[in-house]
Every structure is written in C-alpha cells, then in structure tokens.
Amino acid sequence: MDTTQYLEMFIEESREHLQACNEHLLILEKNPSDIAIVNEVFRSAHTLKGMSATMGYEDIANLTHKMENVLDEIRNNKLHVTPELLDVVFIAVDQLEEMVLDIASGGKGKLDVTSTVQKLHAIETGMEIPLAATIVAPIETIESAENSKTNLLSYDDYELTIIQQSFEQNYSTFEISVSLRDDCLLKAARVYMVFELLEKMGDVIKSSPTVERLENEDFDQSFTVALVTVEEKEVVQKKLMKVSEVTEIIVNEFSIEKLKTRQKDKSQNNEQNQLIQGNVKEDLQEDFVNEEEQGKVSTSKTTVAIGNKTIRVNIERLDILMNLFEELIIDRGRLESISKEINNNELDETVEKMSRITGDLQNIILNMRMVPVETVFNRFPRMVRQLTRDLNKKINLEIIGAETELDRTVIDEIGDPLVHLIRNSLDHGIESPEIRKANGKPEEGTVVLRAYHSGNHVYIEIEDDGAGINRQRVLKKAISKGVVSESDAASLTDQQVAKLILSSGFSTVEVLSDISGRGVGLDVVKTTIESLGGTIEISSTEGKGSLFSIQLPLTLSIISVMLVELEKEIYAVPLSSIIETAIIKPSDILNAHNQKVIDFRGKVVPLVFLEDVFEVPKYSNEEKYFSVVIVRKGEKMAGLVVDTFIGQQEVVLKSLGTYLSSVFAISGATILGNGKVALIIDCNALIK
C-alpha cells in the first residue's frame, strides 16, 4: 500500500473537492441561511481530511479539520454565516489549494497554516485562541518515531476520532499483531495478503511499521495493525491464520480508555515529550466533543471508499490511438463501397456491423480527448468574487454553456487568456457603482461568460455591460504609442479601433492596477489564441458594454460531412455548418447589387457558386435546377450552389501538408472510400 500510486488520484480528487468547496461557499455567501449548502461544503472538507490524513499530509488534514469544526458549528446553528467568517474559510480553502498544488508539483504539501488554524479556532470557540491547536503538527513526527521503537500503536487525534466514531457506530477496533515464519521468503507478499483480508473485513487505520516499510520488507518477523471492523475477534483471527507462513495472530480489542492510559504511561516514560503529550490529550478531548456533535453524516463518510476510478493517459498515446483509428475509418469507408458493389448479403451484414462498432469506438476515442470548458470556467466565480472586493465594484458573473466540450489540448491553453479578458472586463469594462448609478445603469454590473459550438468552431464570449471602448481615447493612445498613424486613424472603423487594444504595449488606463496587467495582457491573449488557430473579435458600444468573442477550432480529427459533387470533383461540407439543403429553380434566384440571392424562409441568403469559386473545369452547362447547401457562420448565412448531393459520411480530417499551408476556402482534405482525396470546404471563408 505504497501511497505514491494513489497520489495522482489524491491530487485530482482533492482539486475536485476544493472546487466543490469554492462553488458551494460562493452559493452560501448568497444564501447564508441554507444549511444544505453548508452540509455540502462539510462533506467535501471531511472527505479531504480523510484522504489527506491517509496520504500523510498533516497540514491539510489539520486545516480541514478546523474548517470542518467551524462548518459544524454553522450547521448546528451555533454560528452564523458572515462575510468575515467566509473570508477566513476562503483563506483556508486557498491555503489548501496551495498545498495540493505543491503536492502536485512534487512538493511535500507543507505550509504554515498556524494563523489560519488559529483564526478558525477563534471563530469556533468564540474568539479564544488556545495554544494547543498550534502544536498538533509536530507531535505526529515524534510519535511516529516512537512507534518504531516500542511497536505499540499510538494514534494521532484524527485516528482517535475515527476510533471514537466507530465505537458509536458499534464497530470494534482491534490491534492485531501478525507474526510471520522466520524463513518466510516473500514477506511483502504475505503482508499484502494479510492487508487484503483485513480490508475485506474493515478498515485498517494504522499500521506499525508504516505501510511503506512493510512493502519494502523493512521489518522483522512481525507487525501490528489497527483494524476497525464489525467482525468478531475470533473470526478475524481465524481468517488471518489462513494466510500461509503466518505463525501467530494476536488480536486485542481495545477502548479509548485503554489507549489513554497507554499514552499516559508513555509520556511518563519520556520526560522530554511530556509537555507536548499533555497538549495532545487536551486537544483530543476537545475534538471528541466536537466529533460527537457532528453526528452521523461524518461517521458514515469515513468508511465510504472513493469511487469513480480514473487513470491518467499520456495525450501522446491518445494521439497514436487516434491515428490508428483514422486508418481504420478510411478502410471502413473502402469496405462499405466494396460491399455495395459486390452486393453480397453476408458481406453487407458484416460491414454494417463493423460500421456500428467503429462508430461506437469513435465516440469513445473522441470523448476521451474532449473536456467540458467547465474545467476552465469553474475557477472564475471565485476570481470574480475576489476582484469585485478588491475593486469595490458590484459585479455578477453569469456562465452559460459550461458543458460545451473542447479538445483537451485547447482547454489547457485557453485558461490564461480568459483570465486576462475577464480581469480586463472587470477592471476596465465595468464602472464603479457610483458612475453606473449616475449613468442610469443598475449598480451591479454583469459579465457574461458564454461558450457554444457553431460550425466547426467553438466560440467563447465575454460580454460586459460596462463603459465600452472609448474610440477617442483608444485612438489618442494608439497614435501616441505609434501603433497607428494619425492619417490612418480617421478611416478606421469602430471595430478596427477596438482591435487596437490587442496590440502590444497598449494600455489606456492611466493608473495601472495589479488586476489587469501592465498593458501586455491583451496582446498575449491575442497571440495565444492565434497560436491555437483561433481568432478574437471585439465589438463595443460606448456606454453600453463590450463583447470579446473568441473563435476556437474544434480540433476534431473525425468529422461528419456532406459530400457534394461539382462536375467530376467531390467536395465535403462539414455537417456542423450546414443548416439545410434545398433544390431551387433558376427563377428563384434574385439579383441584388450584382449578388445573386435567394429568399430562404423569409431571409435573403446570398448564393455562392462553388464552380466559379473553385474554378472547376466545366463539361456540361445549363442546369434546370440548382442544388443549394445552406451554411452558416455565426448569424450569417450563405447558399453554396453545387451540382449534386452525394450524402452524409464520417470522414477523417487530414491537413494538406505544410507545402499547401493555406489554400483559400479549403480547411483540409479527407480520403474517401474509393481511395481518392476529397477536399473539405471551409464555409467560414466563403461567408463575408
């Protein structure tokens, strides 16, 4: 039971729980009387405490323990939720996050949490600051040093709590000492078997020597464990004796009283530690009182195993898997067309079945790489809360479409740019409550963070109802910084002016704050987004607010397309941009300013004759009817005129290679069932 293999899981789950804490605390702040939310936070804190204690991160366990106590007081209506109280709890969560982060980057997860612990304790006990709480952490190390000498188990307050709680739940606690044969060869294997049996019967809460040392066979012939179980003493003993090469099993039942006397003895023997041990007892007793109050929710939690198993896979391996799967898809397409030609029932059935299975497989593989943007978005409410306090503004953050999924690689990169943009909106966009009031706006500003799919892209938008972009100020600044020349400035459209704030070395705020950088931020945002193959647009109305719209590619390598024919050439139109297809008569085509348009469900849609755009060599002429694919880019639409529709197909998106790095209106290529290459049309380039 080496803990390192659980480390990843611990880190992931800790993050989840901390995130849950954050979210619920924010809700709690808005509904201070909702005990259900307190329960949620309490549950997260409690699980975290259990996990961190198991993993040996004392500081985290210590801090969560105190946090839990405070939450418990709230739950029992002994304390009321105040902003001050929440501030302290938020600090605690922050520190927890810091420690988890430290662990994640290979550190020990140590942090001086004394002051926060004291603050929490002060809140809990009504503003008294006892000394005991501050020395809990060092005791553990001394105790464990002793363990190895005496081979008698001693417990820290967390473990004692569990024992205490299990008594209340009619569980018994046994100290079991296991002796192995002198000539036992694979001691670690026996230890493993013993532990496996023990864990079937109950929970091992302590072992001496430590689990790591047992696994490394770094012990003599015997070891001792503490087990919390519902089984009878005899049953436990009998079951353990079945493990071969075990010579002796001694099972001792014990109670808290026994333990206390034992610890007292120990402290008397060891004069050096006397003082500290005394403190432990004080602290213990205090904890017992608290734990008893906590009641059943917490006790049942300690025995719940952590479900939802995950493994981490290197993204490179997923890429390899994806590449192999792409080849399979191409062959599938080929098989489908062969089976159509041969027209053999058995072959058809097999191919059909294979298509279904590969379809399922495809979903799984694609989903493995897709992550909801929620993972990025969920840290923003907390950030906004903090910033609004720092800035003395009233701002409400609204998140829409957090379930929108994006490829993992994009998700990893998009976090920082969004932080910059949101900070920018809060700092420069939303005005202070006084100004807002004076301008006839509600005091509370609104920032909307929105994500949605459209076409082959994912859009992330940040919209605020703040001051908007001041054209004159931006221009003045841009000219003084040499970003644009004075003569050019006058001819720029509002949108172009807005885009100037993305140029490097640009910042219009006279007083720089530490909130939104030093004028380098937005420039970095633009670069990052462009490096991801995306674009950023700004539209702004002065006095009304601004909208930052980020367009990101869905780096999906398998997409659904509609195949269309232009003379003898086959092109693919991504299904995601298609609204519908239509067949129209030449008389339906209207002329508007040299642009052929059609009336499509009450809307005027411009027509794009792909044959002309793509300069397709013509063989036939004069069509009786036109086949039109109606596509869209955001709000705009266009009708692509093609010769015939072939049908829908799943295809593998391939790049045209570096040699043909950017071809007009072609986003890539794909290989069809017959082995030929078809080009994929980039509808966005065709819609102006």
Added chain:
Amino acid sequence: MTEVVDGSFVKVVVFQLADKEYVIPVSQVQGIEKLIHITRVPKTPSFVKGVINLRGVVTPIIDLKNRFGLGESSLDDSSRIIIITQNEMEVGIVVDSANDVLDIPTDLIEPQPEVVGGLESDFIAGVAKIERRLLILLDLDLVLNPIKVGV
C-alpha cells in the same frame, strides 16, 4: 544545397523532364509511385497538380515541368511521381520517367554554368557531367518552397 554522402559520392535518382536529365539525392527520395488519381486543389498556382492519397497521407503533387516553365506534363502510364521529403515535408513531383540510380563523384559536380537560361536555372544546385550525360542537380529547397495562397 543538397547533402553530400561520404564526401566522395552522392547516390542520386535520375529522372527525365522534357529531354533533360535531372537528379535528386536518394536520401531525400521516399519512393517512386505510379500515377494515381490526383485531386485538383482550387486556387493554387498552375504547377500544383493537386493532392494524392499516398497510403493514407494526403500528399501534394507538383508538376516540375510547369514549375520550370517548360510546359505541361502529359500524364500517361510512363509518368511517375517521385515522393520527396524535405524539411519534414512530403511532396510528390510528376516526372516523365524515372529510370536510374547513380553514384556521382562529388568532385564532378560543378556550379551551374551561368549561361543556362530560363526559369529552371533558379532551381539548380549544380551540374555533373558523366560520360556523355549532363545531369542537373536540383536545389530542392528552392523547388519546394512552400506556397501560401488564398487568405
């Protein structure tokens, strides 16, 4: 400049375009393919024939004859596609025929004579005279300079 093996010999693939013989170092040749279906890519320069499916990889094909301003290659059964790798980029070139692999002593390679006129001289790294054949060594860096068209 193309790379030189051992300092004494370069192994090259010889192919024909119009009446002239050109060579490319074997180390840069991925393979020689028979002509298969080429998908035209719109809005590209005329020497870009299109793309082919080379065992699952979409590979652009260029017509060297057209690139050198020597007219259009007539695609027939003897036409071959030589797949070249250059700076991790794969490109196929259409040639009239590919018929030989030779070892050229490096000291026989001379810089291109200044009088060789025409567009193709821009792409020549050197010439080598072996027996009675004049072999033209191509500078693939220049031939395969990526093109950016459209937006």
